[in-house]
Amino acid sequence: MNISARNALKGTVTDIAKGQIVAKVKVDVGGQTVCSIVSVEAVDDLGLKVGDEISAIVKATEVMLAK
Amino acid sequence: MNISARNALKGTVTDIAKGQIVAKVKVDVGGQTVCSIVSVEAVDDLGLKVGDEISAIVKATEVMLAK
Amino acid sequence: MNISARNALKGTVTDIAKGQIVAKVKVDVGGQTVCSIVSVEAVDDLGLKVGDEISAIVKATEVMLAK
Amino acid sequence: MNISARNALKGTVTDIAKGQIVAKVKVDVGGQTVCSIVSVEAVDDLGLKVGDEISAIVKATEVMLAK
Amino acid sequence: MNISARNALKGTVTDIAKGQIVAKVKVDVGGQTVCSIVSVEAVDDLGLKVGDEISAIVKATEVMLAK
Amino acid sequence: MNISARNALKGTVTDIAKGQIVAKVKVDVGGQTVCSIVSVEAVDDLGLKVGDEISAIVKATEVMLAK
Numbered sequence: 001m002n003i004s005a006r007n008a009l010k011g012t013v014t015d016i017a018k019g020q021i022v023a024k025v026k027v028d029v030g031g032q033t034v035c036s037i038v039s040v041e042a043v044d045d046l047g048l049k050v051g052d053e054i055s056a057i058v059k060a061t062e063v064m065l066a067k
Numbered sequence: 068m069n070i071s072a073r074n075a076l077k078g079t080v081t082d083i084a085k086g087q088i089v090a091k092v093k094v095d096v097g098g099q100t101v102c103s104i105v106s107v108e109a110v111d112d113l114g115l116k117v118g119d120e121i122s123a124i125v126k127a128t129e130v131m132l133a134k
Numbered sequence: 135m136n137i138s139a140r141n142a143l144k145g146t147v148t149d150i151a152k153g154q155i156v157a158k159v160k161v162d163v164g165g166q167t168v169c170s171i172v173s174v175e176a177v178d179d180l181g182l183k184v185g186d187e188i189s190a191i192v193k194a195t196e197v198m199l200a201k
Numbered sequence: 202m203n204i205s206a207r208n209a210l211k212g213t214v215t216d217i218a219k220g221q222i223v224a225k226v227k228v229d230v231g232g233q234t235v236c237s238i239v240s241v242e243a244v245d246d247l248g249l250k251v252g253d254e255i256s257a258i259v260k261a262t263e264v265m266l267a268k
Numbered sequence: 269m270n271i272s273a274r275n276a277l278k279g280t281v282t283d284i285a286k287g288q289i290v291a292k293v294k295v296d297v298g299g300q301t302v303c304s305i306v307s308v309e310a311v312d313d314l315g316l317k318v319g320d321e322i323s324a325i326v327k328a329t330e331v332m333l334a335k
Numbered sequence: 336m337n338i339s340a341r342n343a344l345k346g347t348v349t350d351i352a353k354g355q356i357v358a359k360v361k362v363d364v365g366g367q368t369v370c371s372i373v374s375v376e377a378v379d380d381l382g383l384k385v386g387d388e389i390s391a392i393v394k395a396t397e398v399m400l401a402k
Contacts, residue, residue, distance in 0.1 A: 004176035006102035019355035020220035030097030035073035036130035042138035071377035086154035087287035109339035140236035153288035164231030169207035170264035197237035205310035221354035243272035274370035298365030303341035304398035331371035
């Protein structure tokens with residue numbers, strides 16, 4: 001399946017911190033860190049572990065710019 | 068000012084396409100392309116131009132993961 | 135690839151209206167209409183047409199509830 | 202009051218899991234499950250319970266498409 | 269109907285600019301301007317006009333903080 | 336740095352409730368309460384405390400309208 005979201009940044013999971021409902025996952029994307037907050041359910045469903053090669057997906061309308 | 072958003076990816080503006088209300092801005096972030104849709108007003112306020120060094124800002128709750 | 139977004143609603147594209155930068159796509163999901171605003175680029179990349187079977191993907195943090 | 206959000210999917214609450222700050226609520230929408238993450242405060246304010254008839258509200262700009 | 273979104277800021281519509289698919293609506297909220305980008309369809313459905321008393325609704329997970 | 340987000344509402348932090356991963360922060364904006372859910376990491380990084388003067392930042396595409 002292809003998704004309409006314009007951003008799919010390839011990276012490696014470097015850290016996973018789980019709460020009760022949501023988890024914070026850090027991903028190394030070409031030397032910059034991307035931080036994602038997703039449901040614990042999603043982390044478990046995807047079987048996410050540190051070291052996994054993943055894509056960080058972001059809809060273009062959610063990306064702001066600063067200069 | 069520091070912002071709570073966890074993601075500030077440094078990159079270079081490579082393309083700007085303006086509509087009437089929103090614009091699509093592409094940013095090279097370490098060889099991967101980040102696409103942002105923001106208001107034309109914001110593009111004009113920031114004086115954005117191709118070649119600008121900027122940060123792509125994303126709140127962690129807006130980042131999904133795919134594996 | 136599996137995505138962390140918890141919502142993937144199966145439906146049929148019923149309408150596509152394109153602007154310059156974004157497009158509005160309507161999807162019939164079990165008799166209820168889901169409306170999506172995505173980039174025109176995404177509509178073209180996915181080759182979306184009325185009648186297509188697709189999934190409407192929504193991150194759980196973007197879903198509000200009303201009672 | 203009418204809201205600008207284009208998506209109001211009618212369904213029935215099937216599960217509520219509360220953390221300290223946020224809660225995960227599952228809703229049956231015509232046989233497909235919609236998952237929402239909202240504040241515990243909102244769940245308590247709305248007096249949400251399993252079996253409630255509710256609407257899942259999503260802004261069109263938050264809906265992605267996959268094909 | 270009550271909605272789970274935690275933010276409902278009362279204000280007055282001061283400006284509406286319509287594109288083909290989305291519109292930019294400005295709202296005076298106690299002397300500060302709130303800017304919203306919603307679908308033209310929503311503006312027409314709500315019959316929005318300058319001078320209208322409305323609420324600007326924002327899900328708490330979409331609010332960032334800067335200090 | 337200037338950010339593309341169109342909404343920067345000045346206010347005072349009135350309450351902070353921390354969970355494991357996310358925190359709920361309440362801000363008084365001209366007599367109306369704005370509620371934000373951000374990562375605990377962000378609250379700690381910004382050194383947020385009740386009484387702080389801050390800005391509540393919201394991207395225009397995340398603001399809905401109700402009438």
